Structures are given as structure tokens and as C-alpha cells.
Amino acid sequence: MTTVILAGIDLGGTKIAVAIVEEASGRVLARRQAPTDSHEGPDAVLQRMAALVHTACGDASIAVTELAAVGLGVPGVYDLATGRTHFLPNLAGAWRDVPAGPVLRQALGRPVWLINDARAFVLAETLFGAGRGAHTVVGFTLGTGVGGGIAIGGRLFWGIDGTAGEIGHLTMDPDGPLCTCGNRGCLETYASGVAITAQAVQRLADAPDSLLLHLAGGAAERVTPALVGQAAAAGDAVAQAILAHVTKYLGAGVANMVTTLSPDCVILGGSVANLGEQLLAPVRASVRARCRAIPVDRVRIVQAQLGVDAGAIGAALWAGQQVNQ
């Protein structure tokens, strides 16, 4: 059996990550990173991505022509059939109708497949990370925003139009805060990094002596999930209240996915998930309390394992699945 080698590109708002991946093992043979610098425009960014793939192939001592396929994970909406982006809100100009797939295919001479970055994360974690061996996996990416995806039997579940698993936009309270998507009460408005900072700004206005404010250098708008975790562990009441608020809604969101899909594994990734047990323990408790009719002991609720490589690995594996279809 020949070894199938794939390249995956994770296009983010601030950086591009490339991984050269062995399909059968998920092993990363080489990785490269560069700033996105999206203000330079799509053409420059696409050429930078192509160059990174070339360099990473060199690191792995393979020729670009040896790649079975290339996957491109994008932070937004795209068209699978044409490889064009529809809307990547975190990139300058939002990449409306950019032929990213065709341009990369031209530059690399290999087949290129696009995928949503959160779905790429879920595929990688399902096949080679925290979800190994599970049949039904639900993944949440808790970063600047909240994304997600669903994998069943080792393959992503897409629904009829590729939007299945957009679970950062589950309504957790019909009258909740306005979300950037236009809906009210989305999970993203409670459990994203941005939501945590917004909570801190609001709560610290009345708590000038808070350890959390001190850790953030006196600037509430600089509060990160990591600082909230640090202050909460040290007993800071504001940080503990923020964590309780986040896990109340995140716990209900995870419970809703357990109720809907009865998965054997729920994976939390992204910067907010780096809170580890401070996040996981109350989320698990919420699922136990809310899903009483369901044997929730069979559901593993765990942190992601592949770290920052997950997006690029998942994009690579996705391209491999498309080629083998």
C-alpha cells in the first residue's frame, strides 16, 4: 500500500497554518506558519498559502506533485462544488466570491477542496484526536467566535447544504443578547472569547479591586479566558461569576446536542476550552442535570487533543476523503 500524503491549509484571520499530513495515521510530517496579512488582498494571501505548501513539502522531503490533494479550511461560508469563498467575515474585504480553490489548484497543480474551519477541526479530532473510536461526535470550537461540527461514523455530517453543525448559533435564550449573525441568544454570545471579555468589561465596572482586573493590567477589555481561569482559581468572585455564566449556557448547549444526537463524544476546542476542567467539570454537571432520561455516563465530554494543528490536519483529511469518494 502506498502512503497517501495530503496538505492542509488553515486560513485564519491573523495567521495561516499549513501541515503536510500522512492520511493513514494523521501524522504531521511538516508544518509551516505565516501571518495572513489579509489587507494585502486575496491574491497575495493565496500566493502566500501556495508558497507555504511548497516550503512545507520541502521540509517533509516530498515534491508537491506527490500530494494526493490539498484541503483549505476557511473561516466562513464557501461553495464546495466551485471552490469559491462566499463570505469570510474575519478577512479584509470578506473574500466575497474569491476563486480560492481554482487559484490554489492552478498554483499547486493538485486538486484543492475547501472546508469550513470548525468542521475541519471536528474531522481531525474525530479521526486522530479526542474522538478516536467514537461513532457520533459533536465538536465545539470556542475561540473568538463559536463554531462546531458533527461527525457520524468518521465522516462529517453536512445536512442538505453543508451548514449542519453551525452550533455556535444555537438559540440558548430567545430573548438573549444580539449576535453578530442577527439572531438573539446564540451560544456564541455566551461562550466565545469575545463574550467572555464583554462580560468582564461589564462586571469589572463595579469591581475595581478585582484580582481579574489587576491581572489584566487594569484594562478590563484585555481580559482573556486564560486570565479568567487564573483569577477564578485564586478565588476571585468576578472571574467565578463569569465562568458560571459561560458554563451555564455552554452546559445547556452541550446538553442540547446530547439530547438531539446521543453522541458518544463531545469535544471542546479553542482558547476558551483551554480552561480545561474549570470549564469541563461544570459542563458535565449541567449535562447530567439536564439530560436525566439519557444515560449520559456513556458520553465523553472532553477537551480537544490536536491543539493548533487540528484545523490544518482536518482540512488535509477532508481533501483526502473527497479524492477517495
Added chain:
Amino acid sequence: MTTVILAGIDLGGTKIAVAIVEEASGRVLARRQAPTDSHEGPDAVLQRMAALVHTACGDASIAVTELAAVGLGVPGVYDLATGRTHFLPNLAGAWRDVPAGPVLRQALGRPVWLINDARAFVLAETLFGAGRGAHTVVGFTLGTGVGGGIAIGGRLFWGIDGTAGEIGHLTMDPDGPLCTCGNRGCLETYASGVAITAQAVQRLADAPDSLLLHLAGGAAERVTPALVGQAAAAGDAVAQAILAHVTKYLGAGVANMVTTLSPDCVILGGSVANLGEQLLAPVRASVRARCRAIPVDRVRIVQAQLGVDAGAIGAALWAGQQVNQ
């Protein structure tokens, strides 16, 4: 090709419905009903079900031995492998650990398979009702309680333990009303027949001149979904407020299933769904407002088509799928 004939039994809290069904067409060849009279105990009820199957087979001019299989839809939790019921809360004694499958198999001499009644409804509507031709279907049964199910590619989706699709217990507000399941804010606490009557009792205490109260003969506890629909259509403010409350949460619940699964069809059945467009129109509007990133025009949100037969038909089709597996 021989015609495969199945029997389906829908075991409800008040009545038993039996249908003799042609597998290939979903056509009902004969149907019979009887009161459940669950106070007589499981043995009497099981013998009554077996007798109904015999009678219905006679109506259809076939012998019981010609049945390929028998499906039993139960309102609660059961074990698929053993055919024993775990917990049917609406039946006297709750049928804890009753060997319903083995007893019926003994009485009828045919293989018997159990299924949850809401999942049976979804399977029937998917294959031969409102969901015909759809790939991914989500169904809600809006009756005394709220049940549901998910079908993908013409088969029910079960998750790892058979509880997938228990979407009457989606948390719609983490601080919402206490549900009989022990959770707070379940969809069932907003959109069931019981919830509608409870809303009426609460709101009519301050509205003695309401048309709705008049239609209910002055007794708020006799308000049904149908009376709410009738009064709302005539301009009654209390009835309109009740409908708005129901559809606010039901709309968000349906939107959450669209966001999660990107289905091509959502089916609403049960007594509350008989409100028809009074329910469907605001639910569709809610989905459009809440799922802005999703092309919701591709999702049909419709009323069930098979009426009271759906449960028995679905149980029969389920048994057929089990035999052919």
C-alpha cells in the same frame, strides 16, 4: 416480488391502535382501535393488543402467520434487544421491566420489535407522509407532551443508545419552567398541550371576559389547543398571546434543529400541530429570523399528513426494517 405485510401497534395512555400495513407502499390494509384500560395491568393490555392484531388481520383477509413482523410503538423507554419496557409513565404502573416483546411474540408467533412512539411517527411520515423524498427529516410530536425524532436517508438516527431525537427536552431557556423530566426550560414546557392549558389557566385568571374562557365553558383548565386557535382567529387577545408564547419557543426549537442538522424537512404532528398555519407561519418566520446564515428556503416546515395512523404505520415499518437488516 412478494408483498410484505406488517402489523404495527401504537400503545397510548388511553387507546391502542393497530394497523396492518403493506411495506412497499405504506398502505393501511386494515385498522382497529380499543381502549388501553391500563389499570387492568400489562398482561391484559398485551392480550388485548394481540387480539386486535388477530382481528385486524381478519379484516385484511390475511393470516397472522403471513405477517413478516410486528412493531410495537411505546410511549417511553424500552430495550430494543430484549423487547422489555423500562418506563412508560402514562400507563398504570409505568410498565417497569415488562417483557412486552416476548409476550406478544409468544401470543402471535411472529417477530416483534419495540420502538418509541414519536420515532415511529417520524419514520412513517418520512417514508410515506409529509417527508417523502426528503433526505434529512426532523419531526416533532406536539401532543400531551413533546416527542420527536430524526431520520437520515429514510432510516431513523439513533445515536449510541437510541435516545437521539428526544427533542421535546431541548433546553430553550436554562432558567425556564421546571419540566416533568427534572430539567428546566424544556421545549415541552412551552409547546405541549399541557403547557398550553397551563398558560390559559394562568392568563385567564386576569381575563374573565375572554372569548377563550367562554369557549371553554368558563373553565380555563378545559382549554385545548383547538380552542386557542379558534379564539385567536376571532381576535381574542389572550388566545393570541398564548399562541405567540408557544410559537416563540417552538420557533426557536425548530430553528435550533435547522442550525444543527440542516434538514430538508421539519414535520410538526400531534394535537398542537392541528393549529395548522396559525402555528406553522410564525414558526417559519422565526426560523427565517434566527437562521440567517442558512438558506432556510430549502427547508420545508410542514404539518404531518398521516394523522392518527402515523404511530402504528411507523411501528410496522420499523419492524420491517429490523427484519430486513
